[in-house]
Amino acid sequence: MRWLACELHTHTLHSDGKQTLRELADGAAKLGFECIALTDHNTMSGLADKDAVERETGLVILPGMEWTTFHGHMVTIGASEFADWRLAEPGNLREGTAAVRRRGGLAGLAHPFRIGSPACTGCFWEFEIRDWSDLDYIEVWSTTFAAIKEDNRRAFELWTSRLNAGDRIAATSGRDWHEQKETDDPLSVTYLGLADESAPLQEEALRALREGRVAVTIGPLLTLTVVEEGDNGAVYALGSEVPLASGAGARQPLKACADLRASVREGLWELHPQSGRLVLTSNKGDLLELSVHLAEGDSRHSFPFDREGLLWIRAELWGVVRGVHARIAFTNAIYFERGDGR
Amino acid sequence: MSIDLLIDRTGSLSPDDSKTHLRFPFRLDRECANLHIEFDYSPKLLEDEERARELLDAAFELYVEPARRAAARANAERYLPLANLVTVSVDDPNRYRGACHRQDPMQRLHLSAVEASPGLLPGRIEEGEWTLTLSVHAIVTESCSYRLKAWATGEDNE
Ligand SMILES: [Zn+2]
Ligand SMILES: [Zn+2]
Numbered sequence: 270m271r272w273l274a275c276e277l278h279t280h281t282l283h284s285d286g287k288q289t290l291r292e293l294a295d296g297a298a299k300l301g302f303e304c305i306a307l308t309d310h311n312t313m314s315g316l317a318d319k320d321a322v323e324r325e326t327g328l329v330i331l332p333g334m335e336w337t338t339f340h341g342h343m344v345t346i347g348a349s350e351f352a353d354w355r356l357a358e359p360g361n362l363r364e365g366t367a368a369v370r371r372r373g374g375l376a377g378l379a380h381p382f383r384i385g386s387p388a389c390t391g392c393f394w395e396f397e398i399r400d401w402s403d404l405d406y407i408e409v410w411s412t413t414f415a416a417i418k419e420d421n422r423r424a425f426e427l428w429t430s431r432l433n434a435g436d437r438i439a440a441t442s443g444r445d446w447h448e449q450k451e452t453d454d455p456l457s458v459t460y461l462g463l464a465d466e467s468a469p470l471q472e473e474a475l476r477a478l479r480e481g482r483v484a485v486t487i488g489p490l491l492t493l494t495v496v497e498e499g500d501n502g503a504v505y506a507l508g509s510e511v512p513l514a515s516g517a518g519a520r521q522p523l524k525a526c527a528d529l530r531a532s533v534r535e536g537l538w539e540l541h542p543q544s545g546r547l548v549l550t551s552n553k554g555d556l557l558e559l560s561v562h563l564a565e566g567d568s569r570h571s572f573p574f575d576r577e578g579l580l581w582i583r584a585e586l587w588g589v590v591r592g593v594h595a596r597i598a599f600t601n602a603i604y605f606e607r608g609d610g611r
Numbered sequence: 612m613s614i615d616l617l618i619d620r621t622g623s624l625s626p627d628d629s630k631t632h633l634r635f636p637f638r639l640d641r642e643c644a645n646l647h648i649e650f651d652y653s654p655k656l657l658e659d660e661e662r663a664r665e666l667l668d669a670a671f672e673l674y675v676e677p678a679r680r681a682a683a684r685a686n687a688e689r690y691l692p693l694a695n696l697v698t699v700s701v702d703d704p705n706r707y708r709g710a711c712h713r714q715d716p717m718q719r720l721h722l723s724a725v726e727a728s729p730g731l732l733p734g735r736i737e738e739g740e741w742t743l744t745l746s747v748h749a750i751v752t753e754s755c756s757y758r759l760k761a762w763a764t765g766e767d768n769e
Contacts, residue, residue: 282729285713310712311700312730337712339630339748351707355632355700355744384674384683386629387666388690390748393674419679 270482270506272460272490273329273474274534275304278344278379278408278443280335283315287448290318294326296449300456301534304329304474306346308443310337311354329470335379336365339386341394344408344443347475348374362396366403375479377406377441381427382420401436405479410442413454416487416595425596432581432602433552439481439508439601455487455538455590462492462507481508486586486598488538489563490530491547493584493600497521498573510604511576525549525557525574527584527600530567545588545597552580563588563597579605615643618743618761624652624697626750633745635759643736644765648720648743650699652757655716657693666693666751695755696748701731704739708732710746736763 276297280286288296290307297305307330309315319330336343336354343365345352352368366376378394385393398404409424410416428440442457462482463473477483484492484507495505498521505511514520527547540563548558549572557572563586574582581602588597617637639646657663667690671683699718700710711718711730720728727733743761 284710284730309730311698311710312712314709314727314730314732317732339746353707355746382674384670384690386670387693387749387751388670388674390696423676 270492271463271466272484272492272533273304273463273470273477274302275306275459275461275474276302276444276446277306277331277333277346277441277459278308278335278411279305279446280309281307281315283312284310284335284337285447290315290322290330291325292449293446294322294328294330298326298328301537302328302458304331304461304470306331306333306344308333308335308344308346310335313351329474331471331474333374337391339391341381341396342379342392343396344377344379345369345374346377346478347471348372357396359395360397362398363400363403373475375405375475377404377408377439378424379408379443380411380420380424380445381407382423383411384420401431401434401438404438406439406441406483407431408443409440410457410485412445413452413456414591415442415457416455416590416597417593435580437481437602437604439478439483440485440599441478441483442485457485457487458534460484460486460490460492464506477508481601482506483508483601484598485600487590488531488540488597489586490528490533491584491586491598491600492528492530493582493603494526494528495582495603496524496526496571498524505603507601507603510606513606513608523574523576525572525582525584527570527572528567529561529570529586531563531565532567540588540590540597543588545586548585548587549574549582550585551582553578556582561586576605580607581605613764613766615639615641615763616760617741617763618759620760621756621758624695624747624750624755624757625753628747629749631747633747635743635745637741637743637761639736639738639741639763641766642738643763644723646722646736646741646761646763648699648701648718648722649760650697650718650720650745650757652695652697652716652755654752654755655694655714657695657751660691663691663693663751693751695750695752697750697755697757698746698748699759700744700746702742702744703734704737704741708734
């Protein structure tokens with residue numbers, strides 16, 4: 270699987286950004302991104318230069334728009350045409366997300382706990398969500414040095430609570446990038462797992478986000494698979510569901526394989542050498558953890574585990590960043606089919 | 612050169628108008644080369660800092676967990692001065708022509724077949740029903756006056 274380094278929340282002069290699409294793309298390429306989503310506020314006019322900028326920079330540019338409503342900001346990615354954000358009311362979000370999906374797009378909560386009006390108009394998520402399957406993802410890490418921010422902690426907890434309730438929803442990062450300004454802060458990267466490398470990148474990137482093949486980090490790429498023991502044991506990727514029984518009908522022992530790749534975006538991120546904590550966590554809390562050396566090549570770590578009572582698992586990497594104990598990376602979830610037919 | 616004045620409206624907004632859209636439909640009787648829009652609102656900033664801190668306190672009540680409110684209040688400075696925000700979007704007889712979501716309280720916008728102001732899409736300035744929408748994201752001052760003006764110029768074959 271190829272993991273595409275993405276920045277999924279950006280703005281240009283077409284809304285309140287202070288950069289052209291070309292300047293944004295150049296800046297992104299310099300930071301090792303291979304793909305950006307342009308999510309200007311309430312307009313898609315900035316995409317007029319998309320093809321030219323893609324050609325000139327080699328970057329993949331996903332079309333998008335941030336629904337900048339009075340009741341919340343919603344990032345949408347991949348829609349071929351405009352869906353009307355002005356119709357959004359606290360109680361009718363489902364119609365909006367359905368309109369985005371009909372146009373081939375995906376919808377996510379943007380920075381859901383950022384302080385709202387009048388500090389930041391519409392920034393706090395106040396839309397009623399009756400059915401979480403109406404939404405595709407939650408931007409749990411917003412802006413730079415995201416892991417230590419209070420609003421992101423709440424967003425991350427929201428995501429975990431939805432997984433615990435049995436919902437299946439992806440989690441991403443987004444810088445909400447408005448201008449080319451140097452920063453020493455750690456930058457988040459959302460990696461999208463391309464299952465079919467021969468398909469057009471844009472389509473595959475969207476499919477990865479829709480299906481939850483997503484890993485987020487400020488440095489090393491951390492991914493996770495669940496593998497059935499034995500010869501020809503099936504392998505389940507991020508976002509997929511481990512069925513109750515394998516093809517043969519019997520329940521095979523499972524192991525979780527976490528891959529840690531420090532070789533990604535080489536030279537573009539820095540963590541001081543240290544022992545980090547690699548944790549396998551779930552709806553039942555942390556299952557297993559082990560100490561791993563950070564910033565040292567690529568490594569694979571396998572944990573046998575018992576699926577009893579599990580709805581989902583994910584991997585997380587913890588360590589010290591700029592003197593603060595923080596989450597360095599996390600994967601999206603792998604889900605388990607349940608006996609009660611859910 | 613002929614000029615068709617399409618909209619020239621002034622009005623006053625209050626905090627109660629926050630989170631509403633004001634729609635200004637107009638009819639364009641003939642296809643034109645250019646559509647011009649001028650939109651101004653004033654004041655932009657809430658100068659009364661005491662009032663601003665009251666409004667922020669109310670926002671922290673709503674949006675910050677109780678244990679973190681004192682810290683939010685101590686850092687209220689970063690949100691000052693508070694500002695009014697009203698944005699413009701444009702619909703032609705057939706489709707959405709974009710929005711100009713930015714803080715600028717004086718917008719001079721232009722659309723034609725070949726170019727348009729940032730946020731808007733170039734395209735024909737067709738005959739038919741157009742709508743300008745003012746989206747009142749927040750009014751923090753006691754009142755805020757605005758002027759919205761739109762006019763078309765030029766024949767379509769110019
Ligand atoms: Zn936003
Ligand atoms: Zn944004």
